[in-house]
Amino acid sequence: MFKTIAxxxxxxxxxxxxxxxxxxxxxxxxxxxxxxxxxxxxxxSGWGLNLIQQGDVxxxxxxxxxxxxxxxxxSVTLSGGPTSWSGALDQTTGSYYGTTWNSASVTHSTVxxxxxxxxxxxxxxxTYNVGGVTVNKQISRFSLRASNLTGKYLGGxxxxxxxxxxxxxxxxxxxxxxGSATTMTIDFLxxxxxxxxxxxxxxxxxxxxxxxxxxxxxxxxxxxAGNVGTFNVTNLEMSMNGFNGTYTGADQFCSSQSGRFGxxxxxx
Numbered sequence: 001m002f003k004t005i006a007x008x009x010x011x012x013x014x015x016x017x018x019x020x021x022x023x024x025x026x027x028x029x030x031x032x033x034x035x036x037x038x039x040x041x042x043x044x045s046g047w048g049l050n051l052i053q054q055g056d057v058x059x060x061x062x063x064x065x066x067x068x069x070x071x072x073x074x075s076v077t078l079s080g081g082p083t084s085w086s087g088a089l090d091q092t093t094g095s096y097y098g099t100t101w102n103s104a105s106v107t108h109s110t111v112x113x114x115x116x117x118x119x120x121x122x123x124x125x126x127t128y129n130v131g132g133v134t135v136n137k138q139i140s141r142f143s144l145r146a147s148n149l150t151g152k153y154l155g156g157x158x159x160x161x162x163x164x165x166x167x168x169x170x171x172x173x174x175x176x177x178x179g180s181a182t183t184m185t186i187d188f189l190x191x192x193x194x195x196x197x198x199x200x201x202x203x204x205x206x207x208x209x210x211x212x213x214x215x216x217x218x219x220x221x222x223x224x225a226g227n228v229g230t231f232n233v234t235n236l237e238m239s240m241n242g243f244n245g246t247y248t249g250a251d252q253f254c255s256s257q258s259g260r261f262g263x264x265x266x267x268x
Contacts, residue, residue, distance in 0.1 A: 027056045028082035029121045029235055033208040036142040039123045041207075049126065049139065051078075051116070058085055060114070062128075074130070076114045086115040089128055121235045122207040141208025147238040149175045149182060149204070155263020156186045157198075157247055161254035169198055169219075173263040180204045182213055194221040200231055211236040217249070227251045233261045241265055 025032075035049040036042025050061045058078040066072050075092060078085035094106040111130050116139075118124035126137040156170035171188035184200040202215025212234045219227040229251025236245035244262025251257075 025053050025055055028053075029118070030210075030237070031058060031116075031118060031121075033210070034142040034144070035126075035139045035208075037126075037137045037139055039138045039140045041140055042142050044137075048142065049116075056081055058116075060087075060116070062114075072130075074111070074114075074128075078114065078116060083119075083124075084115065084117040086113065088112075089114045089130065121210065141210065143206045143208055146180070146204070146206040147211065148177050149184075149238060149243055150177045151175055152266040152268070153242060153263025154266065155242070155261075156188065157249075157259065157261045159247055159249065159257040159259025161257055164254065167254070167257060167259070169196065175263075177204065182215075184213075190221060192221075195223075196221050196226075198227070202231070202233075204236075209238075211238065212245070217251075227253060229257075231257075231261075 030053055031051050032053045033051060035051060037044035037047065042048075047064045048062070052059045056079065058081075060076045060078060062074045062076070064072050064074070073091070074089050076087045076089050078087040080086055088110045089112040090108045091111045092106060092108055095102045112128060114126070114128040116124055116126050123138070123140040126135075126139045128135055151174075153173040153175065154171070155173040157167065158170065159167045161167050169186050169188055171186060174185045174187075176183045180203050182202050182204045184202075186196075186198045186200075188196045188198075190196045196219060198217060198219040200213075200215065200217040202213040205212050205214075212232065213236065214232040215230070217227070217229055217231050218225070229249055231247065231249035233245040233247050236243060242262060242264045244260065247257070247259045247261040249257040
């Protein structure tokens with residue numbers, strides 16, 4: 001597929017900009033996930049908070065237990081953002097699941113309030129109250145499975161660098177992953193029509209449905225050594241269509257790189 005696409009050049013370009021999304025929602029970091037009690041990873045098994053974000057609204061369902069140790073289920077529609085969200089906490093009754101559903105039987109009772117404040121993309125604090133009882137919890141994303149990014153993509157990195165017109169390393173992107181060890185290579189043409197090759201070696205860390213990759217990278221131009229530095233890709237969103245995340249990095253030419261890293265997966 002990529003052989004039919006005109007190769008995109010340039011490591012440094014003033015007039016060309018490219019933006020790869022850092023999250024599934026354009027309003028903020030996408031907090032959609034299963035969250036549990038404890039940081040930096042959940043340590044309190046048996047209860048949880050499901051958050052589904054759509055734009056500037058987050059719908060949450062929480063499964064906890066009453067004083068008699070039987071299940072309690074609450075729901076909430078949270079608004080606010082981009083890091084602090086609040087709403088009324090509801091308890092709902094409805095038709096028995098073993099019978100034909102009757103929407104008219106559904107009742108909503110407001111039993112308290114909930115606030116979720118995120119200190120990072122992967123952790124935050126939860127405060128809610130029910131029947132005069134206030135609960136405060138530290139929460140983090142709950143990981144069920146790690147993703148595997150192995151594949152061929154069209155993509156790369158775009159970033160700002162103080163004192164320059166910016167950085168663009170973009171064209172054929174290949175990713176291999178063995179366990180958490182991840183290698184990403186980009187083959188491209190730079191602004192001098194030199195064949196560029198950049199290799200990013202890092203470790204993939206899974207945090208719920210998101211992740212991060214951090215490590216080292218090096219680039220060559222027509223086989224001659226060039227940039228050598230470190231990088232991190234955070235807020236990493238992964239799907240069958242590709243991946244993208246927030247990029248930071250540094251090398252001997254630019255000590256503060258900030259931008260995006262990702263790719264659209266090849267159909268072959």
